[in-house]
Amino acid sequence: MAAPRILVVGAGFAGVECVRRLERGLAPGEADIVVVTPNAYQLYLPLLPQVASGVLTPQSVAVSLRRSTRHRTRILPGTAVGVDPAAKVCVVRMISGELTDQAYDYLVLAPGSVTRTFDVPGLAEHARGMKTLAEAAYLRDHVIAQLDLADASSDPADRAARLRFVVVGGGYAGTETAACLQRLTAHAVKRYPRLDPRQISWHLVDLAPRLMPELGDALGHAALDVLRRRGIEVSLGVSVARAGAAEVSLTDGRVLPTRTLIWTAGVAASPLVATLGTPTVRGRLAVTADMAVPGAPGVFALGDCAAVPDLAQDAEGAVCPPTAQHASRQGRTAAGNLIAALRGQPPRPYRHKDLGLVVDLGGADAVSKPLGVPLRGLPAQLVARGYHWAALRTNVAKTRVLANWLLNATAGDDFVRTGFQEWRPPTLRAFEHTDAYLTVEQVRARSAGGPDDWDRSSGIRGT
Incomplete structure (x- = not known):
């Protein structure tokens, strides 16, 4: 039997930390890891103002994924633009512009956020x-x-x-x-x-x-x-x-x-969130304390796109703020919970101590x-x-x-x-490509062919 396929969407703090922990914790051949990202680097976002001001060069804050991850992880150069949890399909727009349908056994959603805008004229x-x-x-x-x-x-x-x-x-x-x-x-x-x-x-x-x-x-x-x-x-x-x-x-x-x-x-969760058709909390995916998405088997969400319960707060309904510190820690916990799911072990909730x-x-x-x-x-x-x-x-x-x-x-x-x-x-839209995502109906229409059409070795639908 083919090894389970883990699809990680996003190469920010949450996604990269999750991949690194998966690489360390999984035995050889226990699972295949694929990262979906348009750029094969992790952007160190907190230092971006220093790039704009010329203190740092752009290359210095673009940390190479091929250098920071192991060879067992495959990088898929594209952007996830839709997810059908029922069919376990993720639609990816490759950097060449074509759409491909990627099957998964487990999906880690860490697409991050986009700039939050309002209805301000101009x-x-x-x-x-x-x-x-x-x-x-x-x-x-x-x-x-x-x-x-x-x-x-x-x-x-x-x-x-x-x-x-x-x-x-x-x-x-x-x-x-x-x-x-x-x-x-x-x-x-x-x-x-x-x-x-x-x-x-x-x-x-x-x-x-x-x-x-x-x-x-x-x-x-x-x-x-x-x-x-x-x-x-x-x-x-x-x-x-x-x-x-x-x-x-x-x-x-x-x-x-x-x-x-x-x-x-401010920021808003990636438009990818809206394509799942699952509940949200103030625009972010509703998840349990172990970062699983209710109603979407095998799907975990973390980082800026997820409303992860903040168990360190006494207030009811408190969620973790979208910061790099939380994203990195959630990536570690999510990787541990995914490995636990593969091995039939119980997950653990995300808890943190502010640094x-x-x-x-x-x-x-x-x-x-x-x-x-x-x-x-x-x-x-x-x-x-x-x-x-x-x-x-x-x-x-x-x-x-x-x-x-x-x-x-x-x-x-x-x-x-x-x-x-x-x-x-x-324009904000030109840089962040917020109009490139599919609707829930478009995603489900693409995956209506069913799982029998999938090549499990590559994760791509057969012709």
Whole structure:
């Protein structure tokens, strides 16, 4: 008999940790492991703002799967766009564009999340995201392009609009993005003698009443002080009412002429979740404490796409937040439960102990809370970078990141545009491909042929 086929969807923190644990825990020949991902790397998402600001190169935060996993795992280059739990079929759109139907015995869903958007007029057409490596590379080019165009412009109004940058989202991603990119423009403007540094303005906008409330009042205020000391205008309790090509209207009535709107106002579960037809909790797949999906035999869901019960909280219905720390730990637990299912053993629920939080604001500025100990300034920066460096999967990635940090600290940046992203429209949909997923009906129609048509050795439907 063929070995059971384990299909892992996603190569983020949850998916990669699950695969690594499966490789270690499974005996040779006990199961076949296949990872579905459009890119054969794990993106180290917390360091993405440093890619956008030029501190790190894109390659340094793209950790190779072929280097960090063993040869027993097969990589399927594509994106899962639909799942039929009844037929045990996952529909994959290959990077070539064709659709293939993949059979599975066990399915691990860890497709992550996409940028959460709202029905704000003009947002999808004019906002830029910070969720993918391509978006970070595009954003760096775009910001430097605004400096180039402002330097070449003789129109004061056009120059002022190009030198105003608006970031929406006062969480970790938005705060770090605003802080790191502000440092980029502050250093770059020294190479533009026709530009007055006082003309550059950064705005951080968030609907919440506090900046990064998870940090607590003291550290939240410390981060706010760092931003304001650098000249970043922080507006809390405010959001975007309308976005245009040359201006942004805020809900407090202000209209800001700008050519740059960066949207980091939270995440939503991958659209793949909607294709299963199983219950959800605030858009995330409802799962049990052992991360099994009720009503979908052999399916586990974890990471940003799953509402994993938070057993460390006393509140009824509490679920784990979508963080890298939770995703990695859930990957380990899910791998253990999958191995237990293969061997007829009972699963165990996911429990965690919080290790703390780190926020890198660039330079010597940071706020951290390791194991509940509040830190700020250089000690917090050392903790933040030490944590990220240790969390990188391979020694090659660690070497690249450390070399980039040292080079940036000693030699600085040349502030050049690569031009690689000039052909791509700057829309959220264009980068995250949220319109590529199938409906429940389309998935079920594709898998209606039944399991007899499957080649179990390859997992692909026969012709």
